[in-house]
Structures are given as C-alpha cells and as structure tokens.
Amino acid sequence: MVSSLLFIPDISGFTHFVQNTEIAHSQHVISELLEVLIEANTQDLKLAEVEGDALFFYKEKEVPSQEKLLAQVETMFTAFYSHLKLLEKNRICPCNACATAPNLELKIVVHCGELQFITVQNKHKPFGESVIEAHRLLKNSIASDNYVLISDKVSAIVGLRENYRSKLYDFVKGKDLYDGKEIGYLFSTIDNAKLKLNSFAVPEEVVLDHSPSVVLTKEFDVKATQLLEYITNYGYRHYWVKGVDKIEYNPDEVTRSGTEHVCVIDGKRLKFTTITKKGNPDEIIYGERTTDVPLEGLCQFFIIKPISDKKCLLTIEVYPETRSLLSKVILFLFIKRAIKKSVRTSIDNLIEYVRG
Secondary structure (H helix, E strand, O other): OOOEEEEEEEEEOHHHHHHOOOHHHHHHHHHHHHHHHHHOOOOOOEEEEEEOOEEEEEEOOOOOOHHHHHHHHHHHHHHHHHHHHHHHHHEOOOOHHHHHHHHOEEEEEEEEEOOEEEEEOOEEEEEOHHHHHHHHOOOOOOOOOOEEEEEHHHHHHHOOOOOOEOOOOEOEEEEEEEOOEEEEEEEEEOOHHHOOOOOOOOOOOOOOOOOOOEEEEEEEOOOHHHHHHHHHOHHHHHHHOOOOOEEEOOOOOOOEOOOEEEEEEOOEEEEEEEEOOOOOOOOEEEEEEEOOOOOOEEEEEEEEEEEEOOEEEEEEEEEEEOOOHHHHHHHHHHHHHHHHHHHHHHHHHHHHHHHO
C-alpha cells in the first residue's frame, strides 16, 4: 500500500498559556494562530481535525518531495511567527494573554504510513497505527519546543539524511521508545531569527493637532483591564450603546490596532478602524476612527486610568475631523450637540451595565 503523509503542527506552551492567562483572550489568540497555520497549507493537505492547540493534517497515498515538504514546514513557521509579531506590535490590551502570546512556540511532527479511515458523525477521519505513532511522536525527548521532527519512515521516502543543513535547518538523529517500540526520527530546532517574516501594516499613532470637541469623564467601580474588555469586546456593545441594529466583527479575533468592525444604525453601515494615540504610561488607550459620517472623519478615544485594583477613571474624547468650511458649519450647528448627548448616554449605560 502507498504511504500517506501525516502532518501535525502543535502550538507549544498552550497549556501553561491558558492556565495562567485570561481565558477569553487566550482562546482568541490560539484560534487566530490555528487559522494562520491552516491558511499556510501549500501542499493541499487535508485537515482531519483541530485538536485543541494542534492541527492534524494528512495527504492520502502521497508523500511530497523533500523540497516541497521542507518548504511547507518553513511556510508554516514563517506564518506562525509573523502573526505573533503582528500581535506583539499592534496590541492595545495589557492582559496577560495578549502580553505573553509572543512566548508561544511551534513544533511540527511529520510521519507517514498506511491509513485506514473511520466515519464519526459523517466525518471521514484517518485511523490506524500510523496515526497513533504520529501523535506519540509529539511526546519526545527533544530539548526544545520549537522544532520540526521528521520520522525515519518519511526521511527514507524523501531522501532526507542525517546532518542535512541549510540556512534554516540543521537535522540531527533522535529516537524514542513508545510501548516497547523504538521510533527513530530526524529533527531540527528552528532559529526564528533565520525566518523571513511576512510584512504587515503597523498602524500609525494618530497625532491630533487640535483639542477634542467632546470630553466626558466618569469613575467606574471595576478593574481597568475589565473595563477595557467591556469596551473593546464588541459582543458587549449592545448592552451600553443604544440605537445600534447590530455590530459586525470577528468574534475570534483579539481587538488590536488596525482591526475593523462595522456598526449598523438604521440600515447605514459605519466602518470603524481601531487606532491609538500617545498617552501617559499609566493609561490604557483604545480608539476608533470612521469616515462614514457627514464630516471628513471622526475619532473617538477611550482613556482608562487605574485608581485602585477595583476602580478606574474613564475619559472619552471625541475629535470630529473638519477640514472644509461646510464641515465646520455642520459640526457647529448640528453634530456636536448630538455627539455629546450620545456619548453621555452611552457612558451612563456602561456604568449601569458594569454595576450589573
């Protein structure tokens, strides 16, 4: 029977990450990273299952060439660490999950063998001894959590030899005993500095050359980071922002600079982009900007300053963008008062929601 490829990318540090960080944001981070790895599939691998912090891919009756296999591994490492860099550079949330996400690592296990299949809830899944072996290879004696492991079975098929070296790889021999059976493999730790990370847009800090048109400040009986979650998690918006038909956003994404959401009011779609600006070291700043208004644009900032472990101060600043004379007139006659009323209502609703 022709061998089939088994390919398992596994996020290292997941258990510690989840147990020691805020659960909701850690789940979002892992979900994003798994999606990134799935999108980095260049070899038409079939996804058999998402296994918590790992993905189980296979390719039936085919093992790609050495060149294609190593290129696939590099592509996944590159995509993974590029996304971690994006999370690090663009984060606005100070919680442990978002702050420690860059410490996550990746290991990839590559194995092959004859496959059988079982059907569970109408899903066709690989089954058999080779599948068990591939998963057992995740528990090995390699003194690293950032590596690729290629079993001897795969190495023999693709012609990968011990001591194979390239700019990224430096394979050495390893072996482990599983239930009395020895399984050999080649492995290479990955030096992230040698990866050519994908570029991504780094949103610029907004520099404002004028004072806000609206400023409101209120004290909240809640921890600063929890208030930030109520504001930046769009699933909470309907509790305190009234008159909104719905909020369209990605529920599996951690809000960061550059992310977008759409607010639908009376059928009109207002697209907002997350922004930030410079503030004091003890402040948490979250901002939104839209151009879907009767002005050139509008920026709104939520500035949270901790007072104690259970209290914080929230200041909302609104900066309408008015470059033309017409915009200035519209703002003065119609919009400023409406904005102030809307912000005051929202902040009062938020206070009531937090009090619960």
